[in-house]
Amino acid sequence: MDIRLTPSARKEVNEVADFYEANRPGLGTEFTDEFDLVYERIKLHPHAGTPFRNTYRQQLLNRFPYTVYYSISENEIVIFAVAHQHRKPGYWSGRVKESEGVYVSETNYGWPVTFEQVEEAQLRDMLKATPAQRLAMAEELMKFVNLAHSAETVKK
Numbered sequence: 001m002d003i004r005l006t007p008s009a010r011k012e013v014n015e016v017a018d019f020y021e022a023n024r025p026g027l028g029t030e031f032t033d034e035f036d037l038v039y040e041r042i043k044l045h046p047h048a049g050t051p052f053r054n055t056y057r058q059q060l061l062n063r064f065p066y067t068v069y070y071s072i073s074e075n076e077i078v079i080f081a082v083a084h085q086h087r088k089p090g091y092w093s094g095r096v097k098e099s100e101g102v103y104v105s106e107t108n109y110g111w112p113v114t115f116e117q118v119e120e121a122q123l124r125d126m127l128k129a130t131p132a133q134r135l136a137m138a139e140e141l142m143k144f145v146n147l148a149h150s151a152e153t154v155k156k
Contacts, residue, residue, distance in 0.1 A: 003043045003077040008092070012082040016066065034061050035082065038068050042079070046072045056080070084131075 005013070013035055021028025038059050041051060050055030052069065059068045065085040069092060071078050081092035 001043070001072075001075065003046075003079070005038070005149075009079045009081050016082065016084075020064075023058075031064055035061060035066075035068070035126065037062075039111045042068065042070060042077060046077050059140075060085075086133050115128075 013032065017028040017032050017035075019028075020031045038061055042059055046057070049059045049068075049070065052058045056069055056071050060071075061068070062067075067081075067083050067085055068079055069083060070080045071080065085094060
C-alpha cells in the first residue's frame with residue numbers, strides 16, 4: 001500500500017525539525033528519525049493506529065509531543081498532519097481533501113462524518129484524556145456544535 005504526506009504535513013515535519021535543530025544541534029535530526037519510525041510503523045501496520053473520529057487514525061511520537069493523523073483508503077495511506085499535542089485539536093481537518101487538490105475550509109459544511117459520529121468519538125477520546133486535553137476537546141466540540149447549528153439555521 002502506498003503512503004504519502006500532504007504538502008502541509010510535509011511542511012510541518014520540516015518546520016518542527018528546523019525548530020528543534022535551532023534550539024539544540026542534532027535535536028532536529030532526532031525528531032525526523034522519530035517521525036521516520038512512526039512513518040514506517042504506519043506503512044507496515046496502518047490499522048494499528050488509534051481510531052480518531054471514525055474516519056482517521058492517529059499515532060503518537062514517543063519522544064516528542066506530536067501526533068501523526070492519517071487516513072486509510074483501499075490503495076493508499078495519506079498523512080494529513082503532524083500536530084503538536086497542545087495545539088488546537090482538529091486544526092488540520094480542513095486538509096482532508098488537500099490530497100485531491102481541493103482545500104476544504106472550516107466554513108464548508110460538507111463534513112466527512114456526521115455530528116453523532118464526531119460526538120461519539122469525542123466522548124471516547126475524552127475518557128482517555130488528561131483534564132487539559134478534555135477542556136481542549138470540549139472547546140472543539142462546542143465549536144462544531146455551533147457550526148452545525150449555524151448550518152442548520154442557514155438551511156431553514
